[in-house]
Amino acid sequence: MPQLNSVYRHRAADRVLTTVDTYRLSGGYLALEKALGEMTADELLYVFHRSGLRGRGGAGFPMGRKASFLPKDAQLAKYLVCNADESEPGTFKDREIMELNPHQLIEGMVLAGYAIGAERGYIYIRGEYEYQAQILDAAIEAARESGYLGSDIAGSKVDFDLTLYRGAGAYICGEETGLLESLEGKRGQPRLKPPFPAVKGLWASPTLLNNVETLAALPPIVENGPDWYAGMGTEKSPGTKVFSISGHVTKPGNYEVVLGDTTLRELIFDMAGGLREGRSFKACWVGGSSVPVLAEQHLDTPLDYESLQEAGTFLGSGGCIVMDDSGCIVRASLRLASFYRHESCGKCTPCREGTGWMENVLQRMVDGEGRMEDFELMEALFGRIGGKCLCALADGAVAPISSAIRLFRKDFVRVVSEGSPLPQPMSPQLEMSGGRANA
Amino acid sequence: MTAEEIRAHLDPIRDQFAEERSLVLPALKFAQGEKGHLTGDDVTEVAAATNLTPAYVESIASFYDRIYLDPVGKRVVSVCVSLSCMLNGSDELLEHLCSREGVSHEGGTSADGEITVQEAQCLGACDRAPCLQVDAEETMGPVTLSEADAVADRLRAEPQPRPVLR
């Protein structure tokens, strides 16, 4: 068999698969029939485990292992929750799956639900994805009509149904416990962990929570076997990952790569079309905005969890933002700081206060009022914010900024000593291409 | 919006949640669909429909960017200003729309009450940077300055959709 490296069926088929029929023609729902008809829940759980699939929402935790943490003997109902909040700057991979291939997510959720013994699953979708939510609504309804959701799915006696829950604009609701709070009708503020959601999640019941891309990978894994999936990529990073690439590249978009096979340079320069004429590479946030920034010397790093970690960053959500030499690292860092200040939920003081301080100091640098003492102040801030909060938002806010000051110290020092950041303003490709509406 | 109308909307989905409290966000979004924002009375009606106190409902409503407790324009245009969009000119786009609509450069509602321009955090359309979103329904990009003008003109000419999805 040729090495199939499109785990996501709309990519393999190169077409939109929003109906049950088109999805079935591409091999869809066969895994569901096979698993619910022929496999026990534990066998299915073992398949997830063997595949080595790691969570694609950012933390990279092995999916099968997380699923096996749900207590088997619990009297409480169990729940499956899909994280479709996708609000990490630079990340738009889940959007594509929901928009073009919603049934693969639904099929993946039925498989995961069956494996953990849940009868209801929730998809928590960000409010700004109303267009995608309507596609999902229609797909859920169609799947129900075709007997793939509801009671006695495909004649297997298994019951499982889905509820789509719309958020209303809050990055923090992508954090797993913030999401659960929001879904319970509370302010979306993270909980103290442990207990982890696998033990005490939604309504204090055992809950498996996974990202869209993670859950959508399950049907092909079941269909082709876990060894097929584990055979791709590296030992620690099996399978494929969709990278969303944007910023200063000529062909921004989603690219699915076999982990470990492709370098950052190949992603940027071969797949995403490289930079604009006459521009050179400056910086890149490879795993979304919450990871340490990389520079030119990191371009030959293979895209997998362990290599990126060795290079000093994280694979994160795979939302790769590229900046060329027309961009200013101080301005870019300020923009990220503003994002985290805006999105801090305010529950933990170090994050609530610290993100504002980081923004203020960077703002004053950009305004030409920076002082050399600000470097010390920033270092002190990093130490007081990082690792001191209930969730990882604060660490994610520190990572891109502390790394930028470290890697591009000369640029920061120049801005502070010369009193104004150059170049500016960011000149857009605005008049270059025509706007396109959805998809 | 009356509590009765809100209840009628919630009844079909009520049994999908172990606790009634989960209905607060669907209720707020539904009630907001009537005018595009929520009045104090709407909050009270949502509270009645979900068996919660108005103060609790308001504490939820105020948590989310896309629940509006103050009047906004007939249409809300959100310009993404996160990093990928900034690198592709979102600041110019936002500035252009703000000055065109005669609002402060941080956004606001046009004098004729037709259009609210606001900054948005990453809209998940970085492949189409700079992007903007009309209410919560239509995300477009890359948007040139002249296209932004055309969008604003079109929104003025169009009737406000019902329900308003923000």
Ligand SMILES: Cc1cc2nc3c(=O)[nH]c(=O)nc-3n(C[C@H](O)[C@H](O)[C@H](O)COP(=O)(O)O)c2cc1C
């Ligand atoms: C501030 C913050 C925001 C997050 N946003 C998202 C998100 O939008 N989507 C997502 O899948 N995971 C997000 N995560 C990660 C989740 O907490 C969680 O690890 C993930 O959804 C688990 O799914 P996975 O194991 O399949 O990756 C976020 C984490 C933090 C700290």
